[in-house]
Amino acid sequence: MAQGKHIVVCGGGIVGLSCAYYLAREGHRVTLIERDAEGHDTCAGGSAGYVSPSHVIPLAAPGMVMLGLKWMMSPRSPFYIKPRLDADLLRWGWLFWRSCTQQNIDRSAPILRDLCLESRKLFVELAAGAGNDFQLEQQGLLNLCKTQEKLDHESHGLAHLANELGVEAQVLDAKATAALDPGVKMDVLGSVYFPIDCHITPRRFVATLSAMLKQQRVEFRFNSPVTGWRTSGGRIAAVQTALGEIEADEFILAGGSWSPGMMQGLGVRLPMQAGKGYSLTLENPRILPKRPHIFTEARVAVTPMGKTLRFGGTMEISGINRDVRPERVQQIIEQVPRYFPEFTPADFAGVKPWHGLRPVSPDGMPYVGRFRNHSNLIAACGHAMLGVTLGPITGLLTADIIAERKPTVALETLNPNRFG
Numbered sequence: 558m559a560q561g562k563h564i565v566v567c568g569g570g571i572v573g574l575s576c577a578y579y580l581a582r583e584g585h586r587v588t589l590i591e592r593d594a595e596g597h598d599t600c601a602g603g604s605a606g607y608v609s610p611s612h613v614i615p616l617a618a619p620g621m622v623m624l625g626l627k628w629m630m631s632p633r634s635p636f637y638i639k640p641r642l643d644a645d646l647l648r649w650g651w652l653f654w655r656s657c658t659q660q661n662i663d664r665s666a667p668i669l670r671d672l673c674l675e676s677r678k679l680f681v682e683l684a685a686g687a688g689n690d691f692q693l694e695q696q697g698l699l700n701l702c703k704t705q706e707k708l709d710h711e712s713h714g715l716a717h718l719a720n721e722l723g724v725e726a727q728v729l730d731a732k733a734t735a736a737l738d739p740g741v742k743m744d745v746l747g748s749v750y751f752p753i754d755c756h757i758t759p760r761r762f763v764a765t766l767s768a769m770l771k772q773q774r775v776e777f778r779f780n781s782p783v784t785g786w787r788t789s790g791g792r793i794a795a796v797q798t799a800l801g802e803i804e805a806d807e808f809i810l811a812g813g814s815w816s817p818g819m820m821q822g823l824g825v826r827l828p829m830q831a832g833k834g835y836s837l838t839l840e841n842p843r844i845l846p847k848r849p850h851i852f853t854e855a856r857v858a859v860t861p862m863g864k865t866l867r868f869g870g871t872m873e874i875s876g877i878n879r880d881v882r883p884e885r886v887q888q889i890i891e892q893v894p895r896y897f898p899e900f901t902p903a904d905f906a907g908v909k910p911w912h913g914l915r916p917v918s919p920d921g922m923p924y925v926g927r928f929r930n931h932s933n934l935i936a937a938c939g940h941a942m943l944g945v946t947l948g949p950i951t952g953l954l955t956a957d958i959i960a961e962r963k964p965t966v967a968l969e970t971l972n973p974n975r976f977g
């Protein structure tokens with residue numbers, strides 16, 4: 558096993574932190590460089606916190622293009638692409654359209670299953686080691702459906718595929734659904750229940766991991782944005798940051814939605830778009846469901862985190878910006894009483910919406926692997942809606958790659974060079 562290398566991880570979100578953890582655990586000297594200050598919020602921070610093996614269908618699936626076009630006409634829809642004359646967006650859109658096929662599902666679903674299940678195991682291990690500081694709850698996930706049409710669609714589509722892949726999915730009627738979370742009144746026709754899914758409090762997870770890295774003597778360099786690279790003979794010699802240059806043996810690109818921009822000057826195009834999502838957290842909810850739920854038609858995720866309750870959703874492809882679109886936030890709020898009639902929009906008065914940028918690849922699969930033209934640069938980005946779930950396994954995979962051992966999960970579909 559190759560040990561004792563100096564490795565620079567670029568980006569301190571959940572993926573970068575996870576990479577640093579598994580690399581340091583193998584005896585490497587790790588430096589983590591982060592653009593923002595210590596304690597900065599990450600995309601995981603306000604996420605729904607699901608660790609979800611049930612998510613075996615990639616975002617790029619048949620029907621998504623038509624659904625996206627339909628939803629684009631409605632300002633309150635869960636999915637929105639802001640039309641822009643931008644070469645990267647046009648190329649991404651074309652690759653997304655090409656990926657929305659049954660073949661993409663057939664190829665990607667077993668890999669997503671393996672990635673999610675392996676990562677779930679790692680979360681259980683990490684929770685055991687950290688006294689479950691980050692509130693890993695093994696309560697499953699219920700995809701709630703209000704209409705028979707949606708329940709049939711879910712049971713013939715996602716539930717069927719999940720069961721075929723060995724991820725248990727139970728199709729439940731309204732009574733059986735209510736029995737799983739009797740504390741909350743639900744106006745639904747039924748649900749699909751995934752007992753293996755679990756959830757965490759993601760800000761706590763990031764804090765726990767950061768503390769573990771300090772114990773492992775990982776060197777943190779905050780306020781150090783990557784500004785460029787020094788290359789030599791097909792390898793990266795050093796990464797340049799606002800605070801100076803750092804030489805190392807290996808470099809991990811874990812910049813989330815900023816990863817393509819971080820590679821400027823390297824002549825590599827990594828198709829990716831930022832997919833903005835919003836969440837609202839009720840500190841004192843009038844009712845606290847026991848389990849996480851997805852409002853399936855509305856695509857809103859609901860997660861109990863400690864005593865708080867979080868609602869999250871929307872996928873807004875509008876570039877890298879911090880703009881908050883009130884109509885999209887309102888769309889989340891308005892859905893809540895439709896599924897949970899005891900809640901009212903007034904429950905959200907004064908709650909500040911949080912937003913984060915998901916790094917979305919065109920085929921819905923992350924990028925993990927070495928770049929063809931820069932042999933010591935490893936991609937760890939593009940996790941879209943699964944970056945929390947897949948953080949730990951991505952970290953372990955980067956350690957597998959550097960150790961040159963058989964990867965814990967097959968890497969072919971994650972190849973960062975797959976779009977040329």
Ligand SMILES: Cc1cc2nc3c(=O)[nH]c(=O)nc-3n(C[C@H](O)[C@H](O)[C@H](O)COP(=O)(O)OP(=O)(O)OC[C@H]3O[C@@H](n4cnc5c(N)ncnc54)[C@H](O)[C@@H]3O)c2cc1C
Pocket residue numbers: 567568569570571572573590591592593598599600601602603604605606607608609781782783784811812813814815819832833834835836858869870912913914915916937938939940941942943944945946947
């Ligand atoms: C509303 C919402 C709900 C979600 N729910 C879930 C869920 O339930 N389960 C799940 O699995 N996933 C979920 N996700 C997705 C998940 O949050 C993301 O996929 C994941 O957090 C991405 O992590 P990352 O480390 O790749 O990116 P980030 O967290 O964005 O980290 C990238 C880091 O790179 C740093 N950086 C940027 N530029 C530079 C530079 N030039 N130099 C140095 N550093 C730089 C940034 O400051 C940042 O810290 C959700 C996302 C949203 C928005």
